Amino acid sequence: GQQLNQSPQSMFIQEGEDVSMNCTSSSIFNTWLWYKQDPGEGPVLLIALYKAGELTSNGRLTAQFGITRKDSFLNISASIPSDVGIYFCAGYYSGGSNYKLTFGKGTLLTVNP
Amino acid sequence: EPEVTQTPSHQVTQMGQEVILRCVPISNHLYFYWYRQILGQKVEFLVSFYNNEISEKSEIFDDQFSVERPDGSNFTLKIRSTKLEDSAMYFCASSRDPNSPLHFGNGTRLTVT
Numbered sequence: 001g002q003q004l005n006q007s008p009q010s011m012f013i014q015e016g017e018d019v020s021m022n023c024t025s026s027s028i029f030n031t032w033l034w035y036k037q038d039p040g041e042g043p044v045l046l047i048a049l050y051k052a053g054e055l056t057s058n059g060r061l062t063a064q065f066g067i068t069r070k071d072s073f074l075n076i077s078a079s080i081p082s083d084v085g086i087y088f089c090a091g092y093y094s095g096g097s098n099y100k101l102t103f104g105k106g107t108l109l110t111v112n113p
Numbered sequence: 114e115p116e117v118t119q120t121p122s123h124q125v126t127q128m129g130q131e132v133i134l135r136c137v138p139i140s141n142h143l144y145f146y147w148y149r150q151i152l153g154q155k156v157e158f159l160v161s162f163y164n165n166e167i168s169e170k171s172e173i174f175d176d177q178f179s180v181e182r183p184d185g186s187n188f189t190l191k192i193r194s195t196k197l198e199d200s201a202m203y204f205c206a207s208s209r210d211p212n213s214p215l216h217f218g219n220g221t222r223l224t225v226t
Contacts, residue, residue, distance in 0.1 A: 033214050042117075042204050042217035043156065050212075088156065098211035099144070099161035099169040106155060 006089050006104030013079055014112050021107040022073040023089035032065050032072040033090045033101070043088060047074070069094070079111050115139040117218035119205050125224045126195055134190045134221045136205030145188045146206040146215060147180065149173070156204065162188065195225045 006023045013019060023032070031050055035043035047058050049065035049072060056063055062075045072091070076083055089104040096102075118137045126132050138145050147159040161168040162180050179191045188207075192199055202222050206215040 031212070040219070042219045045214045045216065048214045097169050099146070100158045100171070101215055102158070103156040
C-alpha cells in the first residue's frame with residue numbers, strides 16, 4: 001500500500017514555541033488532511049487541503065498542500081499546553097481509492113509549560 | 114456539532130468469542146468506515162460502506178469480519194471469532210461523500226484475552 005512518511009516522530013517544546021511537522025510520499029495525493037488525536041479519543045480533523053499549493057489556516061494552525069502534491073506540512077504557532085497530542089497526516093492518493101484514507105504514523109507533541 | 118458515537122467504549126472478550134462494535138454515524142452522512150489502531154501504531158483502514166454494501170476493504174478485513182447497517186442509524190462491526198491480535202482501538206467514521214473529510218468517533222478499545 002501507499003506510504004506516508006511523517007516527521008518528526010516526536011517533539012518536545014516549550015510553551016510559546018512554534019512547531020512544524022510534515023508528511024511526504026512517493027505518490028501524488030489528491031487530498032491532504034491533518035488530524036489530532038488526544039489520548040483515548042478518536043482523531044479530530046484540524047485542516048483539509050484539496051489543491052496543490054493551497055495554504056489554509058485554522059487559528060494558530062497553518063497547513064499547506066505541497067506543489068508537487070507529494071507533501072504537506074502543518075505549523076502550530078505559539079504552542080500552548082493543550083496542543084499536546086498526536087498529530088496525523090492523512091490523504092487520498094491519486095489513482096487510489098477515494099474510500100481508503102492513508103494515515104501517517106503520527107507526530108507526538110509534548111509542550112512543557 | 115454533530116458527532117459520531119461509538120459503544121461500548123471498552124470491550125473485553127475471550128479469544129474465540131464474537132463481538133459486535135456499534136456506531137451511530139452523523140445523520141446526514143452516507144459513507145461509513147471502520148478503522149483500527151493497534152496500541153502505539155498508526156490508524157489503519159478496515160472497510161468502507163455505502164448504499165448498504167461494502168465499497169472497499171483491506172487485507173485485514175478477512176472472513177472473520179463483517180459490517181452491517183441494521184437500521185437507519187446504526188452501523189456495526191462484527192468479529193466472529195476474536196484472536197489476540199484483534200486487540201486494538203476500533204474507530205468508526207463517516208463522511209457526506211467520498212471527497213469530504215472523515216469524522217471519527219472516540220473509538221472502542223477491544224481487549225482480547
